[in-house]
Amino acid sequence: MNRYRIRTTTSRALLLVFAFIMSAFFALPLLWLLTAPFSTQANLAVKIPETPSLANFEAVFRNKFAIRALFQNNLIIGGGVMVLVASVATLASYGLSRTRVPGRDVLVYILILFSSVVSGTAAMVPLFLLIFNLGLIDTYLGVILVMTGGLLPSGIFIMRDFVDSIPRSYEEAALVAGASSFRMFRDVAFPLVRPGVMVVAIWAFVNAWGAFLIPSVLLRSPEHMPASIAFYSFYTEAGTPNLTLVSAYAFLYTIPVLLLYLIVNWRFGFRFFGGIKS
Amino acid sequence: MSQITFENVVKRFGSVVAVDNVTLTIGEGEFVALLGPSGCGKTTTLRLIAGLELADQGRILIGDRDVTYLPPAARDVAMVFQDYALYPHMTILDNIGYPLKVRGVSRAERARRVTEVARELQIANLLERRPSQLSGGQQQRASVARAVVHQAVAFLFDEPLSNLDAQLRLEARAFLKHLQNELGVTTVYVTHDQAEAMALADRIVVMRLGKIMQIGTPLEVYRNPANTFVASFIGSPPMNLLSGTALVGQGQFVMDDETVIDMGEVYRRMSRPPLDGQEITLGIRPEHITIHAEPHPHAIPGQLYVVQPMGGETLVNVRVGSKLVTVRLFQDEPPALPDQVWLKPALDASFVYGADGERLS
Ligand SMILES: Nc1ncnc2c1ncn2[C@@H]1O[C@H](COP(=O)(O)OP(=O)(O)OP(=O)(O)O)[C@@H](O)[C@H]1O
Ligand SMILES: [Mg+2]
Numbered sequence: 001m002n003r004y005r006i007r008t009t010t011s012r013a014l015l016l017v018f019a020f021i022m023s024a025f026f027a028l029p030l031l032w033l034l035t036a037p038f039s040t041q042a043n044l045a046v047k048i049p050e051t052p053s054l055a056n057f058e059a060v061f062r063n064k065f066a067i068r069a070l071f072q073n074n075l076i077i078g079g080g081v082m083v084l085v086a087s088v089a090t091l092a093s094y095g096l097s098r099t100r101v102p103g104r105d106v107l108v109y110i111l112i113l114f115s116s117v118v119s120g121t122a123a124m125v126p127l128f129l130l131i132f133n134l135g136l137i138d139t140y141l142g143v144i145l146v147m148t149g150g151l152l153p154s155g156i157f158i159m160r161d162f163v164d165s166i167p168r169s170y171e172e173a174a175l176v177a178g179a180s181s182f183r184m185f186r187d188v189a190f191p192l193v194r195p196g197v198m199v200v201a202i203w204a205f206v207n208a209w210g211a212f213l214i215p216s217v218l219l220r221s222p223e224h225m226p227a228s229i230a231f232y233s234f235y236t237e238a239g240t241p242n243l244t245l246v247s248a249y250a251f252l253y254t255i256p257v258l259l260l261y262l263i264v265n266w267r268f269g270f271r272f273f274g275g276i277k278s
Numbered sequence: 279m280s281q282i283t284f285e286n287v288v289k290r291f292g293s294v295v296a297v298d299n300v301t302l303t304i305g306e307g308e309f310v311a312l313l314g315p316s317g318c319g320k321t322t323t324l325r326l327i328a329g330l331e332l333a334d335q336g337r338i339l340i341g342d343r344d345v346t347y348l349p350p351a352a353r354d355v356a357m358v359f360q361d362y363a364l365y366p367h368m369t370i371l372d373n374i375g376y377p378l379k380v381r382g383v384s385r386a387e388r389a390r391r392v393t394e395v396a397r398e399l400q401i402a403n404l405l406e407r408r409p410s411q412l413s414g415g416q417q418q419r420a421s422v423a424r425a426v427v428h429q430a431v432a433f434l435f436d437e438p439l440s441n442l443d444a445q446l447r448l449e450a451r452a453f454l455k456h457l458q459n460e461l462g463v464t465t466v467y468v469t470h471d472q473a474e475a476m477a478l479a480d481r482i483v484v485m486r487l488g489k490i491m492q493i494g495t496p497l498e499v500y501r502n503p504a505n506t507f508v509a510s511f512i513g514s515p516p517m518n519l520l521s522g523t524a525l526v527g528q529g530q531f532v533m534d535d536e537t538v539i540d541m542g543e544v545y546r547r548m549s550r551p552p553l554d555g556q557e558i559t560l561g562i563r564p565e566h567i568t569i570h571a572e573p574h575p576h577a578i579p580g581q582l583y584v585v586q587p588m589g590g591e592t593l594v595n596v597r598v599g600s601k602l603v604t605v606r607l608f609q610d611e612p613p614a615l616p617d618q619v620w621l622k623p624a625l626d627a628s629f630v631y632g633a634d635g636e637r638l639s
Contacts, residue, residue: 167363169359169360170366172357173424174365175350176328177376177424178351187365
């Protein structure tokens with residue numbers, strides 16, 4: 001009994017030390033992101049600056065190209081991808097979950113396999129040609145469509161789990177109560193899968209927010225470039241980054257994602273409903 | 279308030295025939311129970327009426343209207359689901375009011391009618407809550423309220439009491455029957471509990487493997503079960519079914535273990551008695567057997583197995599050959615019995631079934 005207790009205590013302590021090292025490993029870059037933008041010296045050390053200053057942010061805001069990239073282009077592309085992926089994934093997964101389509105599981109898996117190719121490096125040339133022939137080179141729409149195509153299969157896959165977990169009797173009760181299919185979807189099915197829609201929406205937004213390859217291939221003019229590319233405007237001509245400015249820009253870069261998460265969580269909540277007995 | 283008619287309805291799921299050529303008329307204002315073991319097609323029959331499943335063959339009529347291919351919304355029935363299916367994101371008020379809302383009833387009128395129904399069902403104080411904040415019994419009432427709030431032509435219940443504990447179930451049973459008496463709406467009620475069906479229904483439809491085995495009032499199916507399936511399903515404890523051979527010439531019934539029962543009187547009374555040597559099943563209800571400590575004319579010997587006091591009555595199990603026979607005594611005090619006992623069946627209350635399980639009379 002005593003021996004056992006000692007053993008569990010030591011293993012607990014070891015586990016704690018391990019957990020601490022692991023979290024420090026992941027937390028350091030985040031801490032750097034919180035301190036570096038406010039320091040005047042450019043280096044990679046995590047140190048609370050003695051005289052915090054906002055000078056870096058002033059410099060960043062003077063860079064019109066980078067600011068437009070972040071607060072216009074990224075929002076348009078991210079928002080477009082988010083809305084498109086969330087709505088199409090919801091409808092598609094609902095359809096897949098509620099109808100008996102032969103071989104639907106195979107279909108979804110094949111789509112997921114292909115999607116990693118579709119948005120990956122291998123497909124860049126055909127995608128470029130496709131978008132070129134559609135006349136969508138250097139447009140937001142072109143980028144949004146390609147990213148949506150890449151994210152949709154996984155989005156459908158995530159959504160289907162949510163839709164599958166909702167008992168059909170809710171929908172059937174609404175139909176018998178006299179609702180049309182559309183009305184039933186709006187009043188009952190959609191509110192019930194909304195936590196899933198929110199998860200997929202934020203996931204799609206974050207993915208689009210950080211995308212680099214697709215916009216760099218499909219966009220031409222500087223005024224359309226997203227923030228991930230605008231980072232390079234804080235590099236010197238020799239190719240070395242100006243760390244204070246990069247950190248300040250990175251700080252701004254994370255804020256919309258955090259805000260979106262907080263707003264969605266506050267407004268809709270990632271909560272689940274309990275209602276069905278048994 | 280309409281009659282519901284099934285004409286040769288068939289519903290298949292792949293190779294499973296869930297509803298097998300069912301023809302049935304449920305009268306206006308009638309309370310009909312669909313009774314049968316798990317998987318016999320009760321729920322499917324109910325869902326066919328609601329329009330949640332479409333028939334593969336046959337016709338379904340509600341009133342004079344052929345609804346076979348109409349969507350659920352056009353059928354104007356109300357259904358209470360086994361899991362209640364109260365929308366978890368709406369308050370109880372909105373839940374009960376939903377059928378009114380889709381019919382375009384104004385908010386004020388909706389609130390008025392919901393409150394009225396809720397008061398009647400004693401859940402008026404719960405209207406602001408979410409379904410997850412209600413007890414099982416309260417959820418059950420809320421889902422019944424949602425069904426009765428608009429004037430549906432029929433009520434459909436799918437085992438609405440199966441999630442309640444025994445005490446609450448008896449209460450809810452009485453309440454449902456009272457409500458139906460009061461509203462007089464045609465009601466189809468699915469259950470696998472024969473006591474529930476007996477207590478509630480005007481008529482019982484006993485089903486097995488998608489087929490109707492018998493239709494009748496509770497008393498009819500109890501007194502005259504048409505086949506061994508109904509005989510064993512209706513009544514608690516179930517009827518004793520003894521298989522054996524009919525020796526009509528000697529006026530005897532020889533059980534599989536050679537026990538002999540004198541049945542000359544029974545054979546003589548039958549218009550179509552079994553053939554000599556035919557395999558038959560003799561059915562006797564537990565209350566139609568008397569038990570004796572001494573040998574008795576026309577009694578069969580057996581070994582006392584157990585005595586089960588049930589409160590108002592006592593059940594005695596006796597081993598006859600390889601078979602356990604149940605005897606029901608309407609006395610609260612368990613009788614003092616020796617190991618060797620004699621059973622005397624009241625043969626004029628017995629049933630004879632042929633090898634196919636159908637009744638011979
Ligand atoms: N959607 C479905 N897909 C495939 N088979 C089904 C489906 N619904 C029902 N079945 C089958 O049809 C038969 C009848 O099912 P049903 O649900 O009507 O039985 P039940 O009498 O209500 O049983 P229980 O008392 O268990 O609820 C069963 O064999 C069942 O497996
Ligand atoms: Mg069922």
